[in-house]
Amino acid sequence: MRSAQRVWGLVFRHLAIYRRSWPRLVEITYWPTLELLIWGFTANFFAHTHPHSGAASGVLAGGALIAGVLLWEIVLRAQIGVAFAFLEEIWSRNLGHLFVSPLRPAEMLAAQLCVSLMRTVIGLMPATVLAYALYHFNVFAIGPVLLLFFANLLFMGWWIALAIVSLLFRYGAGAEALAWTVAFGITPVACVFYPVASLPAWLQPVALALPAAHIFEGMRAALLGQQIDWHNLLMACGLNFAWMMLAIAIFSGEFRAARIRGALISIGE
Helix, strand or coil: CHHHHHHHHHHHHHHHHHHCCHHHHHHHHHHHHHHHHHHHHHHHHHHHHCCCCCHHHHHHHHHHHHHHHHHHHHHHHHHHHHHHHHHHHHHCCCHHHHCCCCCCHHHHHHHHHHHHHHHHHHHHHHHHHHHHHHHCCCHHHHCCHHHHHHHHHHHHHHHHHHHHHHHHHHHHHHHCCHHHHHHHHHHHHHCCCCCHHHCCCCCHHHHHCCHHHHHHHHHHHHHCCCCCCHHHHHHHHHHHHHHHHHHHHHHHHHHHHHHHHCHHHHCCC
């Protein structure tokens, strides 16, 4: 019970920050909405340029672009949500105060994951509504499997964020730029908008080592009305588990090292 109270206390701190700052709320929804507008109008351009290219081609050129944007934003928002919540503690010089309290590292992470989930859902809501209003694309038409896609991409964003937080423990606030760049850097090999086969042969194993490549292969199949690709989903789940365990191990090691060095107090300086 006390552990849950500590987690809720940290979550409530972040909720209070957002409740009193409308620019922060705008920032949460800004990037997903902007990405949707750019790629949505690009999809419209393709549809009008090649109006007779066939139904299947139209789905992949239009729906796959929009669905790819919405689903990839889950990874980006989840990753930034955790990293940003951690950076908030660094910027406010609060990290040292947290860990002289009874708060455990696992409880801090649980709170940050909760904040990340809320940021992700809130950030995607306007983009999802606009996708339907402007482009007549309903992402929920993918079906119940969308929930599995969401969960896997959310977990992927979280283990990327844990790796970034580990680097912050080691290198301090000088590594904070990674919070905005790492997930974007993965995009070319995540195969968000094209199949794995489009990559050079030597790069395909890198893509297949990421859960995202399997999720987006399944997403394109679902948009074409094909059966659920359980093989790709199981591969994504297994890869997420493996990467998450590795990220937790790295995070634990870097946290212990930072505590020994006294970096928890000086990390923001």
